[in-house]
Structures are given as structure tokens and as C-alpha cells.
């Protein structure tokens with residue numbers, strides 16, 4: 165994921181980089197593979213994109229989020245296969261309304 169041959173500024177947090185659709189071709193298809201690839205690739209990929217978007221949308225629409233302190237500390241911990249936060253983020257959801265019909 166952080167291969168400078170594949171990504172511009174690979175260590176910068178730039179989620180908008182994924183807005184641009186990939187050009188077709190095997191080389192581009194293998195730049196981003198959270199669901200694996202090929203014959204054993206994840207069969208739940210389409211479902212996950214739908215539910216992932218829905219879940220994030222609901223969390224943003226239905227809740228305000230409180231954190232300890234002013235800002236999220238994005239420092240990373242070393243080691244492990246996955247990227248880990250050095251200071252795990254604890255969030256407290258606060259319902260925007262108790263009446264879901266008003267959302």
C-alpha cells in the first residue's frame with residue numbers, strides 16, 4: 165500500500181487519491197488489494213463496499229463523535245502486519261436525536 169512506485173506521496177493521508185478511478189489493466193488492478201485478488205479473492209467485495217459506505221454514512225449522519233483531547237493523534241506503532249495506532253482512538257458516539265424520524 166505504501167509503495168512509492170505505485171502511489172504518489174505514499175505516506176501522506178490522502179483518501180481523495182481513491183476518488184480517481186483506476187485505468188484498466190492488470191498493473192493498476194493490483195495497486196489496491198484489500199480484498200485479495202484472483203481466484204481466491206474475496207467473494208464479499210461488492211457487499212462490503214455497499215455495507216461499508218452505508219455504515220460510515222449512518223455513523224456520520226446519526227451521531228456526533230467525541231474524543232479525548234482536541235485532536236486525533238495519528239502517530240503509528242511499529243510492527244505487525246496491519247497498520248496500528250500508537251495511541252488507540254477511543255470515540256464516544258452521541259446520538260444527534262433520540263427520534264430517528266427527524267434525521
Ligand code: HEM
Pocket residue numbers: 198199200201202203204205206207208209211212216
Ligand atoms: C471489509 C470487508 C472485507 C474484507 C477487507 C475482506 C477481505 C478478504 C481477503 C483479503 C480475503 C483473502 C483473499 C485472497 O486470499 O486473495 C478474503 C477472502 C474471503 N472473504 Fe472476505 N473480506 C471482507 C468481507 C467479506 C464478506 C462480507 C464476505 C461474505 C459475505 C466475505 C467472504 C470471504 C470468503 C468466503 C473468502 C474466501 C475466498 C476463498 O478462499 O476462495 N468477505 N476476504
